[in-house]
Amino acid sequence: MELYIDTANIDDIRQAAELGILDGVTTNPSLIAKEGVDFHNRMAEICEVVTGPVSAEVVSLEHDAMIAEANELLQIANNIVIKLPSTVEGLKACKTLSDRGVKVNMTLCFQPLQAMLVAKAGAFLVSPFIGRVDDTGADGMDLIQQIRTVYDNFGFQTKVLAASIRHPMHLVQCALVGADVVTVPYKVIKQMMHHPLTDKGLAAFLADWEKQKATV
Numbered sequence: 001m002e003l004y005i006d007t008a009n010i011d012d013i014r015q016a017a018e019l020g021i022l023d024g025v026t027t028n029p030s031l032i033a034k035e036g037v038d039f040h041n042r043m044a045e046i047c048e049v050v051t052g053p054v055s056a057e058v059v060s061l062e063h064d065a066m067i068a069e070a071n072e073l074l075q076i077a078n079n080i081v082i083k084l085p086s087t088v089e090g091l092k093a094c095k096t097l098s099d100r101g102v103k104v105n106m107t108l109c110f111q112p113l114q115a116m117l118v119a120k121a122g123a124f125l126v127s128p129f130i131g132r133v134d135d136t137g138a139d140g141m142d143l144i145q146q147i148r149t150v151y152d153n154f155g156f157q158t159k160v161l162a163a164s165i166r167h168p169m170h171l172v173q174c175a176l177v178g179a180d181v182v183t184v185p186y187k188v189i190k191q192m193m194h195h196p197l198t199d200k201g202l203a204a205f206l207a208d209w210e211k212q213k214a215t216v
């Protein structure tokens with residue numbers, strides 16, 4: 001399972017990259033706005049740190065404007081992936097860009113039919129939002145499972161990128177149902193390597209080691 005970081009915070013991205021296990025980055029307009037920085041400059045900074053796919057989202061709503069925006073974003077670096085909303089206009093733009101060989105990430109996906117159509121349009125990634133489905137009282141993991149099944153049934157190559165990850169159990173479930181990629185806030189990436197029994201066990205090992213040293 002590939003691991004992307006879901007943030008526009010350059011310090012978090014640098015720290016995650018230093019772990020040596022980071023495969024890519026996703027951003028969205030809300031994450032950029034939170035940083036209060038110039039969008040294009042920040043994307044360029046991110047692409048200097050991470051060589052894997054870096055998703056940059058357009059804010060236009062219509063096909064031609066989306067393509068114009070995408071063309072500008074593609075100038076930033078060769079690992080930019082164009083992120084488009086899972087709308088009718090987004091679907092058309094996905095097809096146009098994919099036919100040109102541009103990698104597209106179709107975001108805000110909330111049902112398997114959206115995922116099927118964007119796969120037919122050649123999307124590189126589809127981003128179903130687990131946490132936001134959970135927030136409505138439904139089970140976001142069902143969406144991942146359904147998309148996985150649809151893609152496997154028909155041999156679609158689009159990667160399932162599980163987004164809106166809120167906690168480590170989401171990641172366990174994504175790995176079990178076969179999400180290709182997860183995009184994760186840095187806070188949750190750090191939680192992935194933490195278990196209280198690891199800390200407790202390590203403290204006991206070191207204490208025993210010190211006691212043993214004192215007897216020889």
Ligand code: G3P
Pocket residue numbers: 006026027028129131132163164165183
């Ligand atoms: O990048 C999109 C997605 O991961 C947003 O997550 O927590 O705002 O639902 P969240």
